[in-house]
Amino acid sequence: MATDVKSRRSETAHAGASPAASREAHPVPSRASWTTSRWLRVSATLALVVLAVLGGLGLWALNRTSALTDELVDKRSPALSWSVRLEAALVNQETGVRGYGLTGERSFLAPYKEGRSDERAAVTELRELVADDSQGRADLDHVLAKAGAWQRSFAEPIADAPAGEPVESATRRTNEGKTSFDALRKAMVAQQEHQRVAREAALDDLRAATRLRDAILVSIAAVILLLTVLIFEGLRRGVTDPLARLGADARAVSSGNFEHPVVATGPADLRRLGADMDAMRRRLLDELAFTEEARHRLDEQAADLRRSNSELEQFAYVASHDLQEPLRKVSSFSQLLQRRYAGQLDERADQYIAFAVDGANRMQKLINDLLEFSRVGRVHNDHxxxxxxxxxxxxxxxxxxxxxxxxxxxxxxxxxxxxxxxxxxxxxxxxxxxxxxxxxxxxxxxxxxxxxxxxxxxxxxxxxxxxxxxxxxxxxxxxxxxxxxxxxxxxxxxxxxxxxxxxxxxxxxxxxxxxxxxxxxxxxxxxxxxxxxxxxxxxxxxxxxxxx
Structure with a gap:
């Protein structure tokens, strides 16, 4: 029987080695040899690359939208607003100068002076806003050139004239001033038109960028959702389902069905784990067969021991009881000798008789104690x-x-x-x-x-x-x-x-x-x-x- 067990162990060892030999003899496809960790690393790397690309696109779309918003809010709209304020400042100058020229009263020059101050403030702001816009700079220079020509030829001479004289001067320069200011007004209209066109173009770019941003963000969300579904599906097919099948096989074996084979699927490490578990199952079958045989031998030996112990206990008990009668005779006759011949024999004889009586009594007590010791666990066993x-x-x-x-x-x-x-x-x-x-x-x-x-x-x-x-x-x-x-x-x-x-x-x-x-x-x-x-x-x- 032991030889059969050893042969089965040898067969198990060869069977356990056969998958590895088979893999070496017949190479499997490269991806079939990937382990769970490798699959996870590759999947995580691909997912990170895709997310990085989408994240870069999303960041670019957000930056572009933010840049267009800043251009519209910080440049185009303020530039148009300051162009209108520049026109209002020049109109105030024209109104003030014309009123002074018609009436000769210097109080009419207040709008002119306020307009000059507003003009300088508007020009300062516009130069900063159109610093990067060649068309805006050209329009501003053209407006300022026309405004300077009008101011030098008409506004400043009238404003600098003493009270009473501006009426005559204004009358002589009326046509010239009107022609010059009309040219200035035309330049301002062109400037504002260009600002409006640029503002509308920036607004259109912002709307297009916003739509692109929203589309990219939706695409990112869809890709993330798709990646999540793919990851969970991959984990289910490649990890959880193989582990569940492996666990079911392991539970079947652990419940006592050692004939149930352990079959593993999925990545290479899970397949190796399944092969190892199946080899362990086969080894357990061999060990169980060997253990069962050994248990049968132990049961036979235990039965022999119980029978032998029972016979020994019975022998000791019977022998102890059988010793009681001759021992009582020895003790009784020794005591009779002690009582009957005490003082009639020499001192040494009395001493010998006393030794015999004491030894018999001690022997009887030892036998009683030994019987009591042997009864522990055998009698009086009522717990x-x-x-x-x-x-x-x-x-x-x-x-x-x-x-x-x-x-x-x-x-x-x-x-x-x-x-x-x-x-x-x-x-x-x-x-x-x-x-x-x-x-x-x-x-x-x-x-x-x-x-x-x-x-x-x-x-x-x-x-x-x-x-x-x-x-x-x-x-x-x-x-x-x-x-x-x-x-x-x-x-x-x-x-x-x-x-x-x-x-x-x-x-x-x-x-x-x-x-x-x-x-x-x-x-x-x-x-x-x-x-x-x-x-x-x-x-x-x-x-x-x-x-x-």
Whole structure:
């Protein structure tokens, strides 16, 4: 079977290698080898180029529209307006001079003087506005030439004449002044006409630029919308749909259908990913076949072990029970010899008989303790809610004699309810409290404290005393069965108590250990699973004392 699995693995490896070999033997088109990142880079580059071109066109259209608007608002319209104001200024001059010439009163020269001031202001503005317009400059020079000719030949001589004389001078120059001002008026009309034509042309250019700008902006919006649609469609066809199909195949395989092939489409990296996933699927098939075979062998071995363990447990239990009867005979007859022949034999014979009685009694206790140790997890396996307040109370009652003889003082926190076997938990607490009472200093009474604190899903307990303590190097040894740190003469016992405690706590899903930082005495810390999900209110915890 193992050979078949290896052969299938080899076939899988060859099958996994075949697509690459096929690609090398039959080159695919260049774009078929593009990865997702390359497709995205190319698409993003093309989109950016198109957007840059459209953005440049849009910026050019906006700049042109802005430039034409500025020309119309800042030059053409003001130039026409100042041309009209120049005409008004010259008309005011003509009106003032003509009135002075007819009446001879100097008050009529006020419009003339105001017109001269307005003329200078209008000429200053017009020269700045038509600085870049050759036609505008020519029209302004022509108007100023005609205005200068009229002013020199008619207006200035009349305005400079003394009061009373202008009437005669004006009468002589009337025809000449009229002809000169008509020429000036004609030049101004031509100037304003040219300004109006230029203004209309600028306005037409602005309207055309505005229409072009709007068309470019609409085209940009349409192209952006088209690019968005193309990008989403490309992502759907090239990325999301292949990923969705790949995910569906992967979910089918992960649900247990390992025969379902993984077929990938789209860019090259997704196809490679699909090929890798399919190779992994085939590898899993081989591994599952191998694992199934190994599991069958393990099940057979586990069944053999369970049968062997059951036979060993039965053998140990029967052997222990069978040892009880001869051991009781040895113990009984040794005690009979001790009572019947005490004092009749020599001192050494009495000592030998005492050794035999003590050894039989100790052997019987060891067998009983070993039977009790073997029962943990096998009998008394009725897990239910156990109130540790009751368990500790019963334990203190059972140990009341030794507590009273030693003068021990025992205090404990409020104890919770846990899930477990009441009998085994009673043995746990009895061993811990009995050890704390037994391993004490001869010159002071034991002081024992039991603590309980919630730690997530567990309850953490601690039993502390002020006794002789346990050296750190023996912190693990004391939990090994029949391991003793003292002779039986100094402290009686079989050395099985803490081993029993460890087996009980581990059977209940907890841990137990020695706190190496606690001094003086010993502090044993262990955990048990909590029954209720909410911890008790530790703020209401008070010490409970039981001194017996």
């Amino acid at each position: 239910r809610e156990v109130d540790l307040e009751d368990v500790v109370g019963q334990t203190l009652d059972a140990l009341s004699v030794s507590i009273e003889e030693s003068g021990a003082r025992i205090v404990h926190d409020p104890l919770p309810t846990v899930t477990g076997d009441a009998t085994q938990l009673g043995i746990l607490w009895q061993n811990l409290i009995a050890n704390a009472v037994k391993f004490r200093h001869a010159d002071r009474a034991p002081e024992i404290r039991i603590e309980a604190a919630r730690d997530g899903a567990l309850w953490r307990f601690a039993v502390s005393d002020n006794g002789i303590g346990i050296a750190p190097e023996f912190a693990e040894k004391v939990f090994v069965i029949f391991q003793r740190l003292h002779t039986k003469d100094a402290y009686p016992g079989s050395g099985i108590g803490l081993a029993m405690c460890k087996k009980i706590t581990e059977f209940h899903g907890g841990t137990i250990g020695i706190d190496p930082d606690h001094t003086p005495g010993t502090r044993i810390v262990f955990t048990l699973a909590a029954t209720d999900p909410a911890p008790r209110d530790e703020a209401d915890a008070v010490e409970g004392a039981a001194a017996r």
